[in-house]
Amino acid sequence: MSICGVITTKDILWHGATIVREFGVGTYLRCCLATLLRRRTTLLHCVFVRQRHRP
Numbered sequence: 001m002s003i004c005g006v007i008t009t010k011d012i013l014w015h016g017a018t019i020v021r022e023f024g025v026g027t028y029l030r031c032c033l034a035t036l037l038r039r040r041t042t043l044l045h046c047v048f049v050r051q052r053h054r055p
Helices: 009-014 016-023 025-036 043-047
Strands: none
Touching: 009 016, 009 025, 016 025, 016 043, 025 043
């Protein structure tokens, strides 16, 4: 088994309480959305997502 840094459904379900406690509900929901859309992403990408400002 190798480490690739990509979050999995198992990670989200198993460590959900820790993600919410440390990073907030928004991060948890972004992780869930990424797994539902089958997007290969990392936890850090879900945490540090840039907010787009509208003019």
